[in-house]
Amino acid sequence: MIKAILFDLGDTLISEESVGDEHMPNAKLEKVPHTDAVLKRLRGKYKLAVVTNTSTSKENDIKLALRKVGLEDYFDAVVTSVDIGHEKPDGEIFCEALARLRVKPTEAVMIGNRIKTDILGANRLGIISVLFKWNDRYPEEIGSPLEKPTYTIGSLERLPRILSDLERENENSRNRFKVSKQ
Ligand SMILES: [Mg+2]
Numbered sequence: 001m002i003k004a005i006l007f008d009l010g011d012t013l014i015s016e017e018s019v020g021d022e023h024m025p026n027a028k029l030e031k032v033p034h035t036d037a038v039l040k041r042l043r044g045k046y047k048l049a050v051v052t053n054t055s056t057s058k059e060n061d062i063k064l065a066l067r068k069v070g071l072e073d074y075f076d077a078v079v080t081s082v083d084i085g086h087e088k089p090d091g092e093i094f095c096e097a098l099a100r101l102r103v104k105p106t107e108a109v110m111i112g113n114r115i116k117t118d119i120l121g122a123n124r125l126g127i128i129s130v131l132f133k134w135n136d137r138y139p140e141e142i143g144s145p146l147e148k149p150t151y152t153i154g155s156l157e158r159l160p161r162i163l164s165d166l167e168r169e170n171e172n173s174r175n176r177f178k179v180s181k182q
Contacts, residue, residue, distance in 0.1 A: 006122075008050075010053075012113050036070070089121030113132050123146045
């Protein structure tokens with residue numbers, strides 16, 4: 001059963017172009033299309049966290065930035081690499097997010113725009129991974145089976161559908177288990 005969704009920040013929730021070289025809370029900040037609608041649908045149903053590699057920003061800086069674009073209240077946890085001392089794809093940063101949300105890796109879905117950080121890190125821990133490819137900023141290639149996302153989407157709008165498909169699959173396998181036990 002899926003209980004939590006982990007979101008990358010740059011080019012997953014907030015456009016990297018709108019941040020530029022500015023310190024996160026001082027930047028212009030533009031949301032990626034459909035963030036509000038999608039987060040509104042997921043909030044309450046799942047625990048939500050931001051898991052982000054930052055160069056200087058700490059949890060409070062990211063919370064300020066999220067507040068500036070009206071997204072702060074959707075999230076139960078904000079985990080930055082600067083605070084943790086490890087960057088994605090390192091397992092530590094994902095484990096910290098899972099621990100704060102009190103869920104197991106298999107109960108979580110990670111969504112992000114980078115194969116070498118978001119997808120690889122999630123896959124190594126057995127977290128379902130969603131590659132969100134909506135622009136061509138990072139031309140990355142899948143280099144190994146562990147870098148292969150469970151799902152790939154081009155719009156955030158597709159995420160709720162993936163989650164409901166996963167729920168249906170879980171439901172079906174529970175029912176199959178019940179039948180086979182009889
Ligand atoms: Mg990113």
